[in-house]
Amino acid sequence: MSDAVQARRTAVYLLDQVLGEERLLAECYAAGALDKLVPEDKARAQRLTTQTLRELERADRVLAKYLKKTTPLHVKNVLRLGTVELCAGGAAHGVVNTMVNIIAKHKRHGALKGLVNAVLRKVAADGPAAWDKLRAPRLPKWLRAPLSQAWGPEAMLMIEQVQQAGAPLDITLKPGVDPSALGGEVLPTGSIRIAAGTQVSGLPGFEAGDWWVQDAAAALPAQVLQAQTGEQILDLCAAPGGKTMQLAAAGADVTAVDTSETRLKRLQENLDRTGLKAKVVVGDALAQSGSYDAVLLDAPCSATGTIRRHPDLPHAKDGSGFGELIDLQARMLAHAWALVKPGGRLVYCTCSLLPDEGECQVEDALDMFSDMAADRSVFADKGVETDWITEEGGLRLRPDYWAEKGGMDGFYMAVLRKSG
Structure with a gap:
């Protein structure tokens, strides 16, 4: 009751x-x-x-x-x-x-x-x-200062307005599923956007496993990896599994790795509901070995890009642990690169708004590895704006993009190709 x-x-x-x-x-x-x-x-x-x-x-x-x-x-x-x-x-x-x-x-x-x-x-x-006469709430100074420095005061105000409004519900469809069955708005990137507060389990196709909930920004890294049928793909830091399911739905042979057994249990439940298959491994990304056609690394990060869905984050954190995260990302990126076959590719991504966790990491990696090149051509037909593509060849997404549609998570991603 x-x-x-x-x-x-x-x-x-x-x-x-x-x-x-x-x-x-x-x-x-x-x-x-x-x-x-x-x-x-x-x-x-x-x-x-x-x-x-x-x-x-x-x-x-x-x-x-x-x-x-x-x-x-x-x-x-x-x-x-x-x-x-x-x-x-x-x-x-x-x-x-x-x-x-x-x-x-x-x-x-x-x-x-x-x-x-x-x-x-x-x-x-x-x-x-x-x-209603009061301004949109501002983020705490520890977060507002670096974001304002990175993106400018006007963008900062828009990010805060989007954060205040909250996030709608985005859905990724399995290939071949008719998007009209769910209603909602088909976004330029292919995600389906539905009003916040919708009961997920009551939507058509939930029990059949036709789709899963995934922010539109979070759906792009697996899209730009362009998985092919039969490819051996390693998904690092994979839970709760949205990207794993995208790769498996494309026909790839996916190994999904995460340190959290609890979160991997949820990933397996999602795979079971959607009828998709992947090898699920509890383990440290830095301890993985082998050779893969492609690796997707969704590196641990500040998660500052998710504030519109997680308004607790700016208040529960203070930025003090970001230095350790940035060092871990660099080590993970280098290790993931060693697992990519010649001629293969690595997608590096973070749900962060901080350039130190995105653009700067890829710039450093490109300087470090002579056999690495950023492939910006993969973004051409993905429904993104050309000015979202960054100088080093990655893609920067921010909550204030598509503000009139409800925004998106802050995300950074880059497709890095290894010479053959």
């Missing part, structure tokens, strides 16, 4: 974890934060949490008028959640009473229920009128 109070209480808990403990939502979900909720309430808790994280700056600006003293984080998160709901049109009576009830039952902060009641009643009266 649905319980809106418990859904909101769970959303506050998730906000406490992200903003207080610097935990990603995916970590909280894996630890069972949603396990006791019925499906309807799971969806509600997730929606409320991500919506509040996207609107955090605007909520704090509205609340600043009424909060004159430092407020405990848990109480402030209750107020933030309530403010976002109220300013989005939520019924004042239900929202205010629920938030007061949540605080009233808290062992440490129950005495502040009067504060929560008073503040949220004022927000209900005055907040909605002020809400």
Whole structure:
């Protein structure tokens, strides 16, 4: 039975974890934060949490008028959640009473229920009128500064607007499946875009395995690899498997490698649902050996390109581990290159908006390996704009591209060919 109070209480808990403990939502979900909720309430808790994280700056600006003293984080998160709901049109009576009830039952902060009641009643009266006048929330300085430097202030503002709006649902079809069966919009790259909030399992073709969910940007690396029937292809850092399924659907003999047994279990479930085959290996990309016609390396990265789908990331991270990631990417790229046969190719990609994790890595690799060349011709018929192709021959995608359609993940990719 649905319980809106418990859904909101769970959303506050998730906000406490992200903003207080610097935990990603995916970590909280894996630890069972949603396990006791019925499906309807799971969806509600997730929606409320991500919506509040996207609107955090605007909520704090509205609340600043009424909060004159430092407020405990848990109480402030209750107020933030309530403010976002109220300013989005939520019924004042239900929202205010629920938030007061949540605080009233808290062992440490129950005495502040009067504060929560008073503040949220004022927000209900005055907040909605002020809400739409506030600017799109800005990303935290640790992330905003390097992105603004890389792409310019105008692009930065557009990226933040897209991030605030969230992401629609993108779908990759198996070859031969009629795209009209799903409705939605066929994007220039071939992905099908459907409105956010659509129940995935209820869409035509889900049980038959005709398609899988995959952001339009994330679908391009496997497309530009141009897998051929019977080719031996190694997919490194493969889970949860969207690219593996694309390569297998093209007829390639795919080996999918990832360090996470849990994520590979999900990959195998996706393969089973779609009726596709791949060899699934739990292992370290740096420990792989052999010789392949092609290698796809979706290297571990900052994931800064996924903020429109994961608004917790800018708040749970601070950029302190990026140096180690950049070093790991360079080592993985060099090792993956050693696994490519003469005449073969490597697709290097990251879901990052930082040039150090994309353009700079490929520039360094091209300087290091005399038998490596970037092939920009593969982007010619993939539905991308020519000015997205970078100086060194890769492809740069950003959330503000196709902003009028809902944007896309930030991604970088390059097709690197080895001389024969």
